[in-house]
Amino acid sequence: MRFLLLFLTLGLAAWAQEGPPPDLSPEVFRIARELRCPVCQGESTAESNAGVAVEMRRLIAEMLEEGKTREEIKAFFVERYGEWILYEPPRRGLTLWVWVLPVVGIFLLGLGLFAHFRPHKPLPQELLEEAERRLKEPPS
Amino acid sequence: MRGLWFLLPLALAGLFWWGMQRDPRELPSVLAKERRPAPDFALPLLPPYREAWGETFRLGEYLGKKPIVLNFWASWCFPACYEEAPILEAAWRRHRERVLFLGVNVQDREPEALRFIDQFGLTFPNVFDPRGRVGVDYGMYGVPETFFIDQEGRVLARHAGAVDQATLERYLKEMLP
Numbered sequence: 001m002r003f004l005l006l007f008l009t010l011g012l013a014a015w016a017q018e019g020p021p022p023d024l025s026p027e028v029f030r031i032a033r034e035l036r037c038p039v040c041q042g043e044s045t046a047e048s049n050a051g052v053a054v055e056m057r058r059l060i061a062e063m064l065e066e067g068k069t070r071e072e073i074k075a076f077f078v079e080r081y082g083e084w085i086l087y088e089p090p091r092r093g094l095t096l097w098v099w100v101l102p103v104v105g106i107f108l109l110g111l112g113l114f115a116h117f118r119p120h121k122p123l124p125q126e127l128l129e130e131a132e133r134r135l136k137e138p139p140s
Numbered sequence: 141m142r143g144l145w146f147l148l149p150l151a152l153a154g155l156f157w158w159g160m161q162r163d164p165r166e167l168p169s170v171l172a173k174e175r176r177p178a179p180d181f182a183l184p185l186l187p188p189y190r191e192a193w194g195e196t197f198r199l200g201e202y203l204g205k206k207p208i209v210l211n212f213w214a215s216w217c218f219p220a221c222y223e224e225a226p227i228l229e230a231a232w233r234r235h236r237e238r239v240l241f242l243g244v245n246v247q248d249r250e251p252e253a254l255r256f257i258d259q260f261g262l263t264f265p266n267v268f269d270p271r272g273r274v275g276v277d278y279g280m281y282g283v284p285e286t287f288f289i290d291q292e293g294r295v296l297a298r299h300a301g302a303v304d305q306a307t308l309e310r311y312l313k314e315m316l317p
């Protein structure tokens with residue numbers, strides 16, 4: 001019985017793994033992951049099953065076969081869709097701020113924390129003595 | 141220096157406000173923005189148009205001669221493609237002497253595409269592109285999408301979504317000399 005159960009579990013696991021074998025090389029998906037799927041919201045071309053995304057993967061595979069580099073392939077899509085198609089915003093122009101602002105933010109936070117926690121200068125001696133004296137004085 | 145701290149929240153508020161004014165769904169067409177020459181393609185015509193237009197349709201043969209209205213559609217694109225089909229057909233009948241209308245059926249099955257054509261009695265030529273490769277060349281996002289190509293063969297405008305009569309007439313007026 002136990003043997004049968006084991007057999008069944010393993011069999012089911014193997015069955016679940018079945019499905020269409022990946023006909024495109026992992027490199028295709030590595031490039032596709034850096035490109036946006038034009039028709040979906042927040043999905044890359046690697047994940048989406050939309051017709052355009054499938055066709056884009058095929059195009060990437062074809063271009064790789066032609067010996068094009070990753071940069072050339074990405075440029076092909078930027079040429080047609082604009083820089084919007086890239087998941088990672090380019091580090092220049094307006095989108096440079098996306099890269100710079102977090103660093104600026106962390107710097108400002110550090111500055112604020114330093115200002116908050118830095119050891120304060122002790123009060124002048126005469127002020128401390130004055131405070132001591134007033135505390136000892138009976139309230140009038 | 142201390143007095144300048146209030147500028148930071150102000151700058152952030154400004155950035156936020158500017159972000160709110162932007163339309164994230166607005167997807168500018170690279171082709172239309174730079175008025176680039178329309179990419180050429182050759183695709184098989186769907187059976188009903190073969191007699192009049194031949195087996196394959198090469199856009200390059202018509203580019204630079206007449207303004208072209210290039211419409212991408214699919215039979216599964218409901219309701220947008222169904223809304224604009226009669227409008228496109230009516231406009232084609234009115235302007236067929238001066239403007240070429242071309243439908244590109246993308247990512248579809250032929251019988252369903254033929255049913256769609258039959259349903260609306262589309263008389264302008266329609267080509268079949270089940271892979272949707274031409275769409276990528278035009279930087280198409282999703283059907284329906286219409287590209288307006290001027291007399292010089294340059295992309296003048298791209299309209300995403302169903303095109304209504306007033307919009308279509310406006311683009312046609314812009315295209316026609």
